[in-house]
Amino acid sequence: MKVFITIDPDTCVGIGKCEEIAEEAVELGDDGISHVTGVAVDMDVARALCDGCPTGAISIVEEG
Ligand code: SF4
Structure with a gap:
């Protein structure tokens, strides 16, 4: 199953851990x-992105 994610700009601190997990x-x-x-x-x-973000800025928003 493919899903989309969002990033909360007020919570993201720009460490870039997410880009290491899924640069696409x-x-x-x-x-x-x-x-x-x-x-x-x-x-x-998507779960790895959510779990890997140290500030919890990433959310799964839509299931396709
Ligand atoms: S891992 Fe989380 S805090 Fe770090 S850049 Fe990605 S969204 Fe921002």
Whole structure:
């Protein structure tokens, strides 16, 4: 199952851990925080992103 994620810009601290986990889904911006690319990812990848974010900024928002 593919799902989408969101990143809360007020919670993200720009460590970039998420980009290491799924660079196709997340990119660290020039503004110092990460942004979603809009690509759907497998549920296990989405869970790894949520679990891997130290500030809990990433949420799963839509199941496809
Ligand atoms: S892992 Fe979390 S806090 Fe770090 S850049 Fe990604 S969304 Fe932001």
